[in-house]
Amino acid sequence: MTTASAIEFGGPAVRRQSLWRYWRGGLRGSEFTWAVAFLVPYIGVFVAFVAYPVFYGLWMGSKPSLYTEVFSDPIYQQTLVNTVLFVAFGVNLKLFFALLLSGFFMRPGWWVKGLLMIFVLPWAVPELPGFISIHWMLNGEWGLLNNALFHFFGIDGPSWLNSRWLALGSAVCSHIWRWLPFWTVILLAGRMSIPTEIYDAAKVDGATGLRRFAHVSFPLLANLYLVLTLLATIFLLGNFNTVFFITGGGPANSTHLLATLGIRDAFDLANPRLGVAVVMSALPLLIPLVIILMRRVKNTEVQL
């Protein structure tokens, strides 16, 4: 009650302020000028390199006839399936393994810490050298993988990048290889922020192993896990490097994702509008995800 009356009391006073004073807030004289001046660089970057390209892109992709062209393209239809599979498998496998591994890395002992140092290497290595190496490793004739398969098991491995599903699977695995350490480290940080008292209390109540995970760790991590899933989905929807370097979209353009197909249409086919239309077709999925994510981050105050 008291707070409500305080707000009512303060209300008219605020309304009586002139518009100019309202805009300046509590800042005096030259301070307001400084505050605005400090914002100018970012506003400049945002307007010139975010707002302008976004509206330019929307304008480029605004002709409806572009979309009939896009949707009737068989390569695009394949690409749509690829993108859905890539995102679904990529996000869920990656985060599920990251959740399990973050639990593993909570174990005490020097060798687990040492292992963590090795495990984060793929994340420390730039994306491109790693992916180029995997690309060559998967070569059917001269690649390390098939050499090793033949050497150790006497199996003639398939040529990984010459069939659509093997190539797409390879791309998903490569992506997991590169990004699993990153998500594991985040979930590890999430687990470390759980106070040990909670675990001690659970131990007294007899919860160990799987039951501890199901009733203590996971409920506390669930929110973080959900936010990470949303974030990973958004990032993967726009993923370019993985497929570009692992499969190059091949064989016969059968493993493109929306981002790589967009670039191919815009530059290899020299049809930028078509490329923009391909990319824009992801918006019906992207926009709801962004809205859910923003609300989630705002409302739950989750510590990413």
Place this chain on the structure above:
Amino acid sequence: MSTITADTGPARSATRPAERMQRAARRWRYASNVGAAILSVVLVVWTLTPLYNMVMVAFTAEGDVFSDHLWPPNASGNSFWIVLTQGYWYLEYFWHQFGNSVFIASMVTLLVLTIGSLTTFSVMRMRIRNGWVITNAALLTYVIPASFLAIPFYLIMQHYGLHNNPWSVIAAIVTFATPYAIFIFQEYGRSIPLELDESARIDGASPIQIYFRIYLPLMVPALVAVGTFALLAAWNEYLYQFLLLSNKRSMTVPVALAQFLNSDVAPWNYMMATAIIYALPPIATYYAFRNRMSSGLTMGGVKG
């Protein structure tokens, strides 16, 4: 087992359940250690295979690249020497291109830190009214996939005649890295009491003095975390560099490297040696600032 239980007298039967529990616990600990060891081996193999492949191919001699082997028969470090002395036609501008990469990465770091800290200073410390619009715009930029804006961005840069100009790439990377910086600075800055600014203000300090003398020194840990992130982001970026830099003298190492990926005569040993040299600075940076970076990740947000 049965004989042992038969031998135990009635006096020891009282301790038997406790003993059995102890034995079960020991067995459980043993099984979990074996499981952890197996998992560790799997993780090490999984993590290191592509990196081993990189090193292995780099040490392969000229004629042996297209042959079956798990370790090159005539291993030599000659490829590294060729790369460092620019002794192959596609490597003729290697150091120049390396310099371009360094220039772009350092400018990106500097700009991201400057723009990000100025923006958060104005919004969080000077509390300019409606500052939330700026931070929300930044959050929104953070979740727009960079690859989706590449086509309009490329056309705009063409329009401005900034093709083959490193500043176009710097602008692109700064655009997508600054939101993360704002995010982290915002979170970190909450722990610095506003009273510090207030008292300096009462003593007559101008906003610019408060920014340099109070805000920046207290923000050093966050600046280091974000600076490392920006450096690595610039070093990792490929798509915009590939689109915007096509001239041999203006391109960066990853662009030069990827040019040869799909050609039939790709000199794999030189490419891998280049890749390793290119990967070394970020690996060193990463391990040097690892703890700062992971604390940065838990502070604010995530972006690859």
